Amino acid sequence: MWEVFTEGKTPFDGRSNVDVVDEITRGHRLYRPHKASSDVYQLMYQCWHERPQGRPSFSELLERIRLLAELAE
Numbered sequence: 001m002w003e004v005f006t007e008g009k010t011p012f013d014g015r016s017n018v019d020v021v022d023e024i025t026r027g028h029r030l031y032r033p034h035k036a037s038s039d040v041y042q043l044m045y046q047c048w049h050e051r052p053q054g055r056p057s058f059s060e061l062l063e064r065i066r067l068l069a070e071l072a073e
Contacts, residue, residue, distance in 0.1 A: 001044050005033035
């Protein structure tokens, strides 16, 4: 989703894999793309939870994206 809302930018551009892992481990996450609403970014951010149990399930993602789309209409 982040790449879609940044129109194809590369996440963590210019950083090595080791640097990215270090940043993620320290709690750093990607910024909110200008074109993403706060609600969309909140959903993205939850998908980046450190532990899989803290991330939304696929069915929950589907439902929340559906609701966000309905609100955007």
